[in-house]
Amino acid sequence: MYTLLAFALAATALWILKLYAGWRAAVSSIQNYPGLRYVFGPESFMMQWRIPYLSAGNFSLWLKKHQDFVHFDSDIISSVRWLPDPSSMLLLADADAIKEVTSARTRFPKPLHQYKILTFYGSNIVVTEGDEWKRHRKISAPSFSERNNRLVWDETMLIVQELAEELWKGRREVAVDNIVDLTVPMALFVIGVAGFGKRMSWKEDLAVPPGYVMPFKDALHIVSNDLWMKIVLPAWLLNLGPTKRVRNFRDAYTDLERYMTVMIQQRKTAEKKQERYDLFSSLLDANEDEGDGQSRLSDSELMGNIFIYLIAGHETTAHTLAFTFIMLALYQDEQEILYQHIKSVVPEDRIPGYEEMGKLTYSMAVFLETLRMFPPVNAIPKHAAEDSVLVTQNMAGEKLTVPCPKGTALLFHTPGLHYNPRYWEDPHAFKPARFLGEWPRDAFLPFSSGARSCLGRRFSETEGVAILTYMMKQYRVEVRDEPQHAGETFEQRKARLLRCKSAITLYPVKAPLVFKRR
Numbered sequence: 440m441y442t443l444l445a446f447a448l449a450a451t452a453l454w455i456l457k458l459y460a461g462w463r464a465a466v467s468s469i470q471n472y473p474g475l476r477y478v479f480g481p482e483s484f485m486m487q488w489r490i491p492y493l494s495a496g497n498f499s500l501w502l503k504k505h506q507d508f509v510h511f512d513s514d515i516i517s518s519v520r521w522l523p524d525p526s527s528m529l530l531l532a533d534a535d536a537i538k539e540v541t542s543a544r545t546r547f548p549k550p551l552h553q554y555k556i557l558t559f560y561g562s563n564i565v566v567t568e569g570d571e572w573k574r575h576r577k578i579s580a581p582s583f584s585e586r587n588n589r590l591v592w593d594e595t596m597l598i599v600q601e602l603a604e605e606l607w608k609g610r611r612e613v614a615v616d617n618i619v620d621l622t623v624p625m626a627l628f629v630i631g632v633a634g635f636g637k638r639m640s641w642k643e644d645l646a647v648p649p650g651y652v653m654p655f656k657d658a659l660h661i662v663s664n665d666l667w668m669k670i671v672l673p674a675w676l677l678n679l680g681p682t683k684r685v686r687n688f689r690d691a692y693t694d695l696e697r698y699m700t701v702m703i704q705q706r707k708t709a710e711k712k713q714e715r716y717d718l719f720s721s722l723l724d725a726n727e728d729e730g731d732g733q734s735r736l737s738d739s740e741l742m743g744n745i746f747i748y749l750i751a752g753h754e755t756t757a758h759t760l761a762f763t764f765i766m767l768a769l770y771q772d773e774q775e776i777l778y779q780h781i782k783s784v785v786p787e788d789r790i791p792g793y794e795e796m797g798k799l800t801y802s803m804a805v806f807l808e809t810l811r812m813f814p815p816v817n818a819i820p821k822h823a824a825e826d827s828v829l830v831t832q833n834m835a836g837e838k839l840t841v842p843c844p845k846g847t848a849l850l851f852h853t854p855g856l857h858y859n860p861r862y863w864e865d866p867h868a869f870k871p872a873r874f875l876g877e878w879p880r881d882a883f884l885p886f887s888s889g890a891r892s893c894l895g896r897r898f899s900e901t902e903g904v905a906i907l908t909y910m911m912k913q914y915r916v917e918v919r920d921e922p923q924h925a926g927e928t929f930e931q932r933k934a935r936l937l938r939c940k941s942a943i944t945l946y947p948v949k950a951p952l953v954f955k956r957r
């Protein structure tokens with residue numbers, strides 16, 4: 440018994456010694472550059488909150504914004520963790536350093552092991568690097584064309600028009616318990632039609648094709664909502680389906696695969712190709728046009744890519760729109776400026792066309808300012824493939840050099856950059872007008888930057904401007920009055936509406952708003 444105990448103690452001591460040695464090596468690899476020292480680093484999704492010595496807190500990236508950088512007096516700080524293995528990382532809130540990293544893709548590639556969970560129906564552009572990524576990008580990129588942007592605009596307008604004229608018809612006021620309940624279906628319908636080529640409606644869709652369990656709309660909605668199950672639950676448990684929700688997800692996942700397979704087959708065997716500009720159709724066309732059969736994407740890669748557009752583009756846009764409506768409801772003066780601007784561009788009672796998007800500068804400015812203040816993706820990882828040195832500044836503007844040896848993990852700290860007063864005057868204030876003139880483009884990172892930046896940026900900006908323009912022309916948005924919150928100050932109300940959580944992307948927890956017909 441004693442021997443066993445002694446053995447266990449010795450093994451534990453050895454493990455701690457090994458961890459300690461690893462930790463020392465990690466600290467000295469970055470020459471003890473100032474920063475966070477916790478058992479779990481800020482990249483650990485399982486540890487959301489900052490707990491002294493134990494956890495740097497993944498959510499603290501959002502909560503602290505630029506504060507940690509001020510605390511350690513540098514726009515690049517380090518983080519050294521103990522678990523799951525001792526290693527060092529650099530957190531970047533410096534626009535020039537980030538630009539240097541994003542413009543040297545081979546020196547600072549993506550840490551692919553962190554992305555494997557995003558391979559669902561097949562390999563795709565997000566989870567690949569090097570030549571593999573180039574193959575995916577070459578075939579994917581042409582889908583994000585001007586014709587697709589026009590489709591996004593036209594279809595988005597139809598979606599909001601149907602909402603106003605059919606679902607909300609005749610109502611002077613419409614209250615929503617939580618704004619995401621409105622923006623999530625909006626964005627889903629847009630990606631449904633402009634991404635997958637399937638038009639959806641606010642009305643109930645009861646048509647289930649033979650051989651399927653549910654309509655396409657429901658399959659898309661359930662899969663995008665409950666995708667975490669695919670990551671967290673083992674395959675056997677998913678197949679077993681112990682609860683109704685798990686069974687629904689399992690069926691939705693299988694149905695979506697079947698819908699996509701049939702769409703690919705129909706497109707491949709169609710005698711006459713229809714001119715269509717949704718992402719899926721264009722992806723299939725680009726793939727067929729790829730002369731060299733070897734670089735073509737397989738059917739599963741095609742599905743992997745179209746599905747990743749849904750993952751990358753649905754919640755990000757939906758949550759940004761939710762924050763936009765909240766900010767406009769809180770800041771009525773900004774809403775009035777936006778309304779007057781929209782009226783000056785489109786004075787008549789008509790829906791503006793895509794070619795007018797360029798004139799709707801204030802709608803775009805509101806969308807961009809929301810993305811600055813509430814970047815859906817708080818952390819963008821890279822790693823150093825060779826020894827480097829990064830340059831940054833302290834709060835007084837003095838130059839600092841940061842060692843970045845091969846193997847160091849890097850994290851673009853989006854809130855740190857977006858709230859850095861070096862680039863953004865009065866960064867905590869909601870000031871869309873800052874996006875009207877010259878603005879510091881390198882310090883704006885919601886879509887990442889460089890070769891691996893977001894392919895769907897224009898898609899989501901088009902959707903955002905269209906929705907804001909239509910909705911704000913028709914409605915005034917306000918915070919819903921609730922007796923239990925009577926008497927709260929503006930700051931209390933703002934804090935309540937902007938309470939956020941982060942599950943891959945940042946989202947507001949509960950924001951009840953009301954839309955009042957103008």
Ligand code: HEM
Pocket residue numbers: 564565576634747748749751752753755756759815816819820884885886887890891892893894895896898899
């Ligand atoms: C507000 C909306 C959006 C935000 C904030 C956003 C953000 C981002 C970010 C930060 C990345 C880089 C990810 C990384 O390096 O790990 C990215 C990549 C990507 N996004 Fe978006 N995105 C948005 C909308 C969309 C939409 C609507 C689509 C497609 C319909 C889309 C498709 C993609 C794709 C395909 C990539 C991978 C590009 C590559 O690796 O070459 N995104 N996005």
